[in-house]
Amino acid sequence: MGLSLVWLMDVFVRRAYTAAGLRSHTVAVDADTTVHCWISTSLLPTPSSAGADPGRGSRRQPKPPLLLIHGFGPRATWQWRSQIAPLAARFDLIVPDLLFFGGSTTRSPQRSEAFQAAALARLLDALGVAPPRRARVSVMGTSYGGFVAYHVARAMGPDRVERVVIASSDLLKGPEDDKALLERAGGRGDVADLLLPRTTADMRRLVRVAVHRPPRFMPEFILRDMLRNLFSDKLEEKLELVKGISLANKDQFQLTPLPQQVLMIWGEDDQIFPVDKAFEMQKRFGENARLEVVQKTGHMPQMEDAGRFNKVVLSFLLGYSDMSSL
Numbered sequence: 001m002g003l004s005l006v007w008l009m010d011v012f013v014r015r016a017y018t019a020a021g022l023r024s025h026t027v028a029v030d031a032d033t034t035v036h037c038w039i040s041t042s043l044l045p046t047p048s049s050a051g052a053d054p055g056r057g058s059r060r061q062p063k064p065p066l067l068l069i070h071g072f073g074p075r076a077t078w079q080w081r082s083q084i085a086p087l088a089a090r091f092d093l094i095v096p097d098l099l100f101f102g103g104s105t106t107r108s109p110q111r112s113e114a115f116q117a118a119a120l121a122r123l124l125d126a127l128g129v130a131p132p133r134r135a136r137v138s139v140m141g142t143s144y145g146g147f148v149a150y151h152v153a154r155a156m157g158p159d160r161v162e163r164v165v166i167a168s169s170d171l172l173k174g175p176e177d178d179k180a181l182l183e184r185a186g187g188r189g190d191v192a193d194l195l196l197p198r199t200t201a202d203m204r205r206l207v208r209v210a211v212h213r214p215p216r217f218m219p220e221f222i223l224r225d226m227l228r229n230l231f232s233d234k235l236e237e238k239l240e241l242v243k244g245i246s247l248a249n250k251d252q253f254q255l256t257p258l259p260q261q262v263l264m265i266w267g268e269d270d271q272i273f274p275v276d277k278a279f280e281m282q283k284r285f286g287e288n289a290r291l292e293v294v295q296k297t298g299h300m301p302q303m304e305d306a307g308r309f310n311k312v313v314l315s316f317l318l319g320y321s322d323m324s325s326l
Contacts, residue, residue, distance in 0.1 A: 005222060006229040013081045020088035022095065026103060029122035036103030037096035038077065040088065043127050064135045064162075066091035066317065067120065067152070071143025071169075072195045072238070073210075074230045075102045079142065082306035086314065091138075094129065096120060098148065100237040111237075111244030112252075113144070117151035130160055138317050140165035142302060143272070147171065147247060150258070158259045163317055165263045167309075168299050170273035171255050172280055173247045177273075184271050185209045192242040197231055200224060209271040212298035255284050262289040263316040265309065267297035290316075 022038045029035050042062055066087060070076040076095050087093060097104040098116050106119070124130060129137050139161055141149030146169020153164045170177065178191045185194050185205055197203045200223040207214045246252040262285055266278040275293055282291045292312045297304040314320075 004225050004229060006225045010077075010229075013077045016081055017077060017084055017095075020084045020093075022084065022088065022093060027123055027126045029119055029126055032108045033099070033106040033119050033122075034104060035096050035099070035119055035123045037094055037123065039094050039127065040092040042092055043094065043129065062134055063090060063092045065124075065129045065137040066093055067124065067129075067137055067139045067149075068093060068095045069120070069139065069141035069145035069148050069152070070095075070098065070101070071141070071145045072242075073143075078230075079300075080302070082303055083310055083313070086310045090314065090318065092129075092134075094124070094127065094137075096123060098145070100234045100241060105234075111240045112246050113147040113244075114151045114155075114246065115244075116148045117155055120148065120152055121156055124156075124160075136160055136162035138163040138165070140167065140313065140317075141169060142167040143169050143299065144241075144245075145169070147245065153258050153260055161260055163263070164258060164260050165265065165313055165316065166281075167265045167302060168267060168270055168273055170277045170281070171247060172277055172284070173245075173273070177277070181209070181272060192239050195242060196235055196238055197227065198235070200227065203227060203231075210299045212267065212269045212296055212304055255281070257284070257286045257288060260288065261316075263313070264289060264291045265301060265312055266291065266293050267299055267301040267304065268293050268295045269297065270299045272299040 017038050021041050023041055023044060024036070025039050025044060026034060026036045068076070068080050068083070070079040073079065076097050080095055084093070099106050099119060108115070124137060128134065137160065139149045139152050141147070146166040149164060149166055150171055153161045181191065182189070182194070193202065194206060197206050200220055203223045203226060204218060207218065264278055264281060266275050268275055278291055278293070282289050294301040294305050294308050302309045
C-alpha cells in the first residue's frame with residue numbers, strides 16, 4: 001500500500017488534540033451503546049478519584065464544559081480541528097464520535113437524531129458533566145450535528161444546558177429542500193448518495209456543493225485515499241441514519257423555540273443548507289436566537305474561515321457583547 005496522506009493528516013490532527021490537553025476515551029453509556037470521545041484531561045477519571053465525582057482528579061479549577069457535535073463527513077477530530085486550541089483555552093471539551101462514526105456504536109435499532117442526543121446525554125452523565133458537580137454545559141453542533149445539538153438542548157433543558165450553537169444546520173428541512181439540494185448537486189441519486197460518497201465522482205460532487213471555493217484540481221489518488229480512510233466505514237448504518245432523520249416528518253418533529261440562548265452561524269454561500277433557511281429559523285426561534293453569517297464560506301465556515309468562526313463562537317459562549325473583548 002502506498003503512502004496515505006489521510007493517515008499523515010490524521011497524525012497531525014490527533015497531535016493538535018493532545019497538545020490542547022485532550023485525550024481519547026471510550027465510555028459504555030448503557031448495555032447496548034458505546035461512545036468514543038476526545039475529552040479534556042480534567043474530565044478523565046483517575047485512580048485517586050475512584051468512588052468520587054468523575055472529573056475531580058484535576059487540581060485546577062474546572063472550566064465550563066462544552067460539547068462539540070460533528071456532522072456527516074470526516075471524523076469528529078477533523079471537523080473541529082481548527083476550533084480545538086482556542087476553545088480548549090476557555091472550556092473543558094467533550095468531542096464525541098456520533099453513533100456509527102469513529103469508535104461509537106450501538107446494538108439498538110434506533111437511528112434518529114433524538115436517539116443520538118440521548119446517547120450523548122448519557123455520556124455527559126457518565127463523565128459527571130452536570131450541575132452541581134460542574135457548571136452547565138454548552139452545546140455546539142454542525143450540519144447533522146446541529147440536529148443532534150437541538151435535541152440535546154431540548155431534552156436536557158436549561159438547568160443543564162446553558163448556551164447552544166447551531167452551525168450550518170437547517171432544522172426546517174423538508175422533502176422540497178432535499179429535492180432542491182439534489183438539483184444544485186447535479187440531479188442524480190438521492191441525498192444519501194451525496195452525503196455518503198462511494199466513488200471519486202461522488203466525492204467531487206460533494207466537494208463542489210460543500211465548499212465555497214473548491215480546489216480546481218483534485219487528484220484521483222487523493223480522492224481514493226479519502227474514500228477509503230474517511231468515508232467507507234459503517235456505510236449501511238450511516239445510510240440508516242440518513243433515512244432515520246425525523247426533521248422531514250412533521251408528525252414526528254416540530255421546531256419550537258429553545259429556552260436557552262441560541263447562536264446560529266452560517267456560511268454565506270452554503271449550497272447544502274442555503275442561508276435563506278437560516279433567516280427562517282431565526283424567526284422561528286424568536287428573541288433568544290441570533291444569526292451570524294460568515295462571508296465567502298460554504299457549508300463549513302468553521303474550516304473555511306476558522307478565525308472569524310472562532311471569534312463569533314467565543315464571544316457568544318463567553319457572554320461578551322462584542323468580539324473586541326477577546
